[in-house]
Amino acid sequence: MFTGIIESLGTVTNLEKDQNNLHISVKSNITDELKIDQSVAHNGVCLTVVAIDNKEYTVTAIKETLDKTNLNTLKVDDTINLERAMKLGDRLDGHIVQGHVDQTGICTNIENEDGSWVFTFEYDASLNNMTIEKGSITINGTSLTVISSKKNRFSVAIIPYTYEHTNFKTFKKGTKVNLEFDVLGKYVARLMELR
Structure with a gap:
């Protein structure tokens, strides 16, 4: 679950096709606070961190996600909105956001x-x-x-x-x-x- 309050901006550093999947690498000032298996919203799309390398991390978008979102239009150097999942007990400053783009x-x-x-x-x-x-x-x-x-x-x-x-x-x-x-x-x- 998310709140829709953008925590940070990220810069797309690499895009790698793997069959129907797209591995998206992002450079961000929150990278050193992330861990593998953590959920992060990217332009509102909840994706799982699969790799971390210094200030960059990688997530994977599957075909279903690419078909229904704007992630299939990403280019290297694009700026994306980032938000980590909310913590239980935190203020809900935005509204209840699932990270599931309609x-x-x-x-x-x-x-x-x-x-x-x-x-x-x-x-x-x-x-x-x-x-x-x-x-x-x-x-x-x-x-x-x-x-x-x-x-x-x-x-x-x-x-x-x-x-x-x-x-x-x-x-x-x-x-x-x-x-x-x-x-x-x-x-x-x-x-x-x-x-």
Whole structure:
């Protein structure tokens, strides 16, 4: 479980295909605190640390993960959001995040609001995910509040701190992002569907 509060940024240092898998090596300032078998969210995707070498560590993404996330678009030197799993008893500053990406979305607009930014994203509504205004959404692992919600589109406001300490500062129109919709909302939607 995660909170969606990005702990650190990482830099992709190597990408190695191995059949249908992708081994992703990352350089980060939290590497020396990691251990093998530990879960770390990478752009919101929970992956297991399989190797550590000085300031770099490696995780493996399988075909299922690559098909459903933006990890298949990674390039060496890309910046990714990182968060270690939360500790029992810690504050939950964001919201409950599983590290299981529901689908990807595309950044369609970025508005500079004179001190903050409004980012708009579109997603495939046929997958039955949804947002609500003032509800939670996770974008590339970052816990955010929806400020505008339509059937297949939503917007979030980004403050300067979030902009500087996440990979939002690298987004452009057309950037593909990982979306994890609010887990409580997903359960409510599923219960309504079964009625």
